[in-house]
Amino acid sequence: MxxxxxxxxxxxxxxxxxxxxxxxxxxxxxxxxxxxxxxxxxxxxxxxxxxxxxxxxxxxxxxxxxxxxxxxxxxxxxxxxxxxxxxxxxxxxxxxxxxxxxxxxxxxxxxxxxxxxxxxxxxxxxxxxxxxxxxxxxxxxPVTPATSFAFLTSSREPSESTGFIAILGDHALAMRQNYFPDDAEFQAVRMRISTSSSSEVLFKQNADTLLPLLEYALSSIDSWKGSPWQRGQEITLQEDRWTVWDAGMTGEHNYLI
Missing domain, CATH: 2.40.128 (Lipocalin)
Structure with a gap:
């Protein structure tokens, strides 16, 4: 929900x-x-x-x-x-x-x-x-007009977040780092988004759980049907709770919530 x-x-x-x-x-x-x-x-x-x-x-x-x-x-x-x-x-x-x-x-x-x-x-x-x-x-x-974008954090406060997702234009990034017990495990994914063919994973590291989260976020954005996520909204990606820092369609100037 x-x-x-x-x-x-x-x-x-x-x-x-x-x-x-x-x-x-x-x-x-x-x-x-x-x-x-x-x-x-x-x-x-x-x-x-x-x-x-x-x-x-x-x-x-x-x-x-x-x-x-x-x-x-x-x-x-x-x-x-x-x-x-x-x-x-x-x-x-x-x-x-x-x-x-x-x-x-x-x-x-x-x-x-x-x-x-x-x-x-x-x-x-x-x-x-x-x-x-x-x-x-x-x-x-350049950012293509009228394309979806989203910036997500794993906690309501970015300073308390261990995970971040950004989707914009032809690009998608996801990073996560759990500081306990081992802050050395840095997880990252970079993807190229395509509207005419399958999106491509350009890079991944320690991403067995992070990549499916990013792919699920991309799938969720595709189903917006003109109703983007709202800033401050809590969303569920698979079974994880995330918070929307920013989302919308590029080129739109109505920023009211």
Whole structure:
């Protein structure tokens, strides 16, 4: 049974987004790209450039070439918070993280250049284990209008969630991490969604139970028939309870609940 929560939920603004990383450079070195990086982000609780605005995001970085048994370079999911608008600066709160949740704060300053978003900050270089300056260049991919999207959390509060699902455009991501008794088991699935043929599993790790959940979510969205899930709604995926952080049809501007 699916039911809507009765407590008031914040309205969401702007549009969900699909972002890929073009390159990264460290300590002023030459830019390179050794990972296939996909970030799916929900709509925001206010204009994304406004201080305090939040959005749900899933970020999965896989070794190239992308294949079902690629290696996770980094995967995390949680809430992005706008720390300031001038300069535009974000913090990513990692509620699950393939590298563990005890790392330094993940913060970066954003500028726009030649149609790309340039992120600068200080982060851990996985090859050296040292904090280094970095510059990442990001590109937003177009989102097809009038397609379904959904962002789900395994608990009503994202900070208490051990599982996250995002479905947007041609992409679907699912991640889960149970911290007890072993926080080393990071589960992840990435799929390509097709309306003309069967959807394809591009990558999976420890996903014997996670993949069926994602496939069930995709099947449930296909049966919406014009009535999307509501923000704050509790839904059942197989026998698991999940909460809708955001859902709807791309290109629609009616965000009332």
């Amino acid at each position: 699916n039911c809507a929560l009765h407590s008031e939920q914040a309205l969401l603004y702007d549009s969900p987004s699909i972002t890929i990383r073009k390159s990264i450079s460290r300590n002023g070195g030459q830019p390179f790209e050794d990972s296939d990086v996909l970030v799916l982000s929900s709509r925001s609780t206010s204009d994304a450039h406004s201080q305090g605005s939040t959005q749900l995001c899933l970020d999965l970085r896989l070794s190239k070439p992308l294949k079902p048994d690629s290696t996770i370079q980094w995967g995390f999911a949680g809430i992005r918070v706008t720390l300031s608008s001038t300069p535009l600066r974000f913090r990513w709160n990692h509620y699950i993280d393939s590298q563990g949740r005890d790392g330094p704060p993940d913060e970066g300053t954003m500028t726009s250049c030649d149609g790309e978003e340039v992120e600068t900050g200080i982060g851990i270089n996985p090859e050296t284990g040292e904090e280094e300056k970095y510059e990442e260049r990001w590109i937003d991919q």
